[in-house]
Amino acid sequence: MGFGRVLGAVASASVVIAAVVPPAQAVAEQPLLPDLRQAPVGCPGGYGGDPALCRDWDVCMVTEPKDPSGACVTSGAIRAVRLRFTTAEDNVGAGPLLMYGRRSRPGGEMEVRQGFQTRRGAPVPASFGEAVRTTTNSMYYEPAKAHRHWHLMNFARMQLRTPGGKTVVADRKNGFCLGDRYRTADAAGLPGARHDPGTPEAQLAERLKQNRCGREEPAATEMFEGISVGSGDDYRYGVDFQWLDLTGVASGTYDLVTTVNADRTILESGYGNNSSSISISVQWPGGAARRPPVITEAPAVTLLRSCPGQERCSGQLTPGTFARSEGPVAVTPRCGSTAPEESCCCCCAGDLPTAVRETAATVR
DSSP states (O other), rough: OOOOOOOOSSHHHHHHHHSOOOOGGGGTOOOOOOEEEEOOTTOOOTTOOOGGGGGOOOEEEEEETTEEEEEEEESSSSEEEEEEEOOEEOOOSSSSSSEEEEOSSSSSSSEEEEEOOOOTTTTTSGGGGGGGEEEEEEEEOOOOOOTEEEEOOOOOEEEEEETOOOOOEOOOOOOOOOOOOOOOOOOOGGGGGOTTSSHHHHHHHHHHHHSSSSSTTTSSSSSEEOOOOEEEOOOOOOOOTOOEOOTTSSEEEEEEEEEEEETTOOOOOOOTTTTTEEEEEEGGGOOOOOOSSSBOOOOEEEEEEEEOOOOOOOSOEEEEEBOSSSOBBOOOOOTTTTGGGGGGGOGGGSSOOOGGOSEEEEEE
């Protein structure tokens, strides 16, 4: 899994054409741009239902803070508390996301260019040399046992923010291995997602379904990653660094914000759907304002609402926000294989103050 100057939002077709293809080809070969959409936080890739019902998140206490995928525990020398959650990025644009890496010789990172399909049915760039747009992304080989493949850097970020927008905790995720891992819920309505057998689109989709980002190829000098139209790439909550550290976070209300292509180094047809967020309440046991000197119990984390496509979620609901009003839904916390299920606590509607009964779920 994985991390020139951006042109900014596309103001007109002529701007895009000038940035991507020679003037002589502009009329015939206007490029097909991707549109990256950040899926609802805590939902599995391809989910199309109410995001307030998503359960791909939990609170995990660990004994080894330096272990990015440490086992969740409920006792012992607890040294860190993590909020783990699934994230997913869809491509709902007119064309595929095509990212090509290259280095002159083994050793070090690869520079990355973005390529484009000029029209439907046209071949996609075959190599870094055929990709035309410089990016600030890079690719590097992650040797850790759980990976051993090439990561695209600077693709997405995760942050915990105050309702006013101040970042409290940022992710430590180091990169992404992009491919077609699932079909988006609205793929049937996307013209570019219809792939006739034998077409370049179908061949690309098959390649990206099988893409393992050069696994066990640390000496590679070229690499390719991407996402077809109507497909997406997701990272489940149990993956390395797929979490934010709550250990030093005070009790309060926060926004958990996930953003794809945050610095807009990847050229897209639009950027208005690049962030999604959820509003959560964090409360340390006993009503404490902060963590105790010795952690024996995780803070209660309550999902207040989910805001797909929005960078802020706390405060007054805005159009497009999803919230439930019938009270929190009891869920089974994912406390890890070493913890008995009965040791994990869920809340029901009567356990919470009236002001919090609009929540979708509460997990300890």
